[in-house]
Amino acid sequence: MILRLAFGSLLARALTVGMTILAIALSVALFLGVEKVRTGAKASFADTISGTDLIVGARSGSVQLLLYSVFRIGNATNNMTWESYLDIAARPEVEWIVPISLGDSHRQFRVMGTTQAFFERYKFRAGQSLRVAQGAVMEDLFDAVIGADVAATLNYSVGDPIVVAHGLASFVEHEDQPFRVSGILEKTGTPVDRTVIVSLRAIEAIHVDWQSGAQIPGRSTPADALREMTLEPAAVTAALVGVQGRLQVFGLQRAINEYPSEPLLAILPGVALQELWQIVGIAETALIAVSGMVVVTALIGMMATIFSSLNERRREMAILRAMGARPRVIVSLLVLEAAMMAALGAILGLGLLYAGLVVAQPMVDAAFGLWLPIERPALRELWVLAAVVAAGAIVSLLPAIRAYRMSLADGMMVRN
Amino acid sequence: MGSDDPILALKDVRYRWAGRASFALAIADFSILPAQRVLLLGESGSGKSTLLSLICGTITPLSGSVAVAGTDIAALSPAKRDRFRAEEIGLIFQQFNLLPYASVLDNILLPLRFAPLRRARVASPQQAARSLCSDLGLSEDAVSAQAGTLSVGQQQRVAAARALIGAPPLIIADEPTSALDAATQATFLELLFAQTRSCDSTLLMVSHDARLGVHFDRVVEMSQIAPAMQVGA
Secondary structure (H helix, E strand, O other): OOOHHHHHHHHHHHHHHHHHHHHHHHHHHHHHHHHHHHHHHHHHHHHOOOOOOOEEEEEEOOHHHHHHOOOOOOOOOOOOHHHHHHHHOOOOOEEEEEEEEEEEEOOOOOEEEEEEEEHHHOOEEOOOOOOOOEEOOOOOOEEEOOOOHHHHHHHOOOOOEEEEEOOOOOEEEEOOEEEEEEEEOOOOOHHHEEEEEEHHHHHHHHHHEEEEEEEEOOOOOOOOHHOOOOOOOOOEEEEEEEEOOOOOOHHHHHHHHHOOOEEEEEEEEHHHHHHHHHHHHHHHHHHHHHHHHHHHHHHHHHHHHHHHHHOHHHHHHHHHOOOOOHHHHHHHHHHHHHHHHHHHHHHHHHHHHHHHHHHHHHHHHHHHOOOOOOOOOOHHHHHHHHHHHHHHHHHHHHHHHHHHHHHHHOOOOOOO | OOOOOEEEEEEEEEEEOOOOOEEEEEEEEEEEOOEEEEEEEEOOOOOOOHHHHHHOOOOOOEEEEEEEOOOEEOOOOHHHHHHHHHEEEEEOOOOOOOOOEHHHHHHHHHHHOOOOOHHHHHHHHHHHHHHHHOOOOOHHHOOEEEHHHHOOHHHHHHHHHHHHHHOOOEEEOOOOOOOOOHHHHHHHHHHHHHHHHHOOEEEEEEHHHHOHHOOEEEEHHHHHOOOOEEEEE
């Protein structure tokens, strides 16, 4: 009956109570949403590269190398020479090596020059390989394989021409050497989805007539002539390396880091990711703290609502006291009401989260390449919800204690 | 307890509201016999409400004893006092008697929630509540309604049903008719009398309206029982 009374009392104040519940729901949705994005981003980052033992590039920071070589975030400050690349490739510990050449773009997407080996060696999400959804990997010099997002965004299909722009966010295009879409990859949820992949030779080919970032006036080598050329690159941006045996990873890493003819850096992707988490960790903690504070604010708002309702509910408490309710019953009634509000808020918040996910999932994916999975709430999320309900009950103790005192002082004698 | 033992007995009771030196209530001796209908008359500010609070045990006297059905309320622990009130006393206020958001039935059954013995006396609480309602002239529609939607007159009948359910030995009514018009007043009193009689309960009604005296077995003036009441002392 007490439960029914608490519910009835809430229903009688539907507007205020509804607002309070909405505030709690929004804060809970925000908190869970931040958690979702955080874990989603982490999982997505961690899933991006798998099976690669070392990433080699010009000497910079390990996080920077990881970001530009795998995530296409930021730019390389320097390249590694082709000689160094061949030198490393020839080492006995190296099982396979895949060169990567970045620097050009097509629309908002980066163009990556690499070899056929990339499609065999690049692995993501626990060892999955890239799969071609339509067409085939590049065979001709001017073939390009595009990621799923590139195809979807630009509405490309196999056979469509592509003009690569020189540099990033550039208006200067390699108009004289148009590419052709030879294949479209299946969606991976990694930066590959937003990459245009061409052969390393093609990257050289389109720059044959270029010098110092500009086309040499009046020079345009015909495509067929280019096809005949050797087109050996002078430098590459980075290389993905697979090692013969696990134990040789550290030895090879040291050897590359101490490479005498050029300052190079070899990183273990997992270790660099850990470093990245450490940097991101502070922001992460701040984000959680802020969204946690929003929940606290909503609960304090609820406390204020209960406080302000106490005066108008004095009569109600006096009736309960007159009927023989102990002051403890009054306290439990208020705490119960608060817990019910918090619980409704938490459930509604969870609902808002899922509704938000359904709406935002494709947008977040398109904008940030972040795939937020819609799954059953994890245990951790259920704990968060339980904590919100418990916290709601705890903050309501303050007004409840005040009501306790008021009802002791008032007895049954409130006239209003 | 014999049938002539008083259902209510106050002896040498003194009370002063905490923090208020100016208002004090002193009652040397006041008692009511079982099944009596007593009207307590007094002007506002004469200490009637304080007296009712003392009898109900929501406040306790500084000295003296307040015995209801032979039990000294002041000697009980606060928790036992609350339970005792629920068990032994049915209360009707002037107005705003009900929890407006709760159903009429829940309002009537409310005291039973806190009084297991009183509840045990009622074979079927829902049935008892319904039959009290019909005896008090409340329609079936009214019984299933939300309390806040009823008229003031109907609300007072629900309050009476709530006070009467489980037949507590003492019914206290604090100006229950003052919010009603004359015609409704008379009907309400008749119904209340009939029901208290059928429950064998004692009725102590407080009012400032001396004309009601004719309906009662005994009329007591507040000034008679609390002559030592000091104002401004």
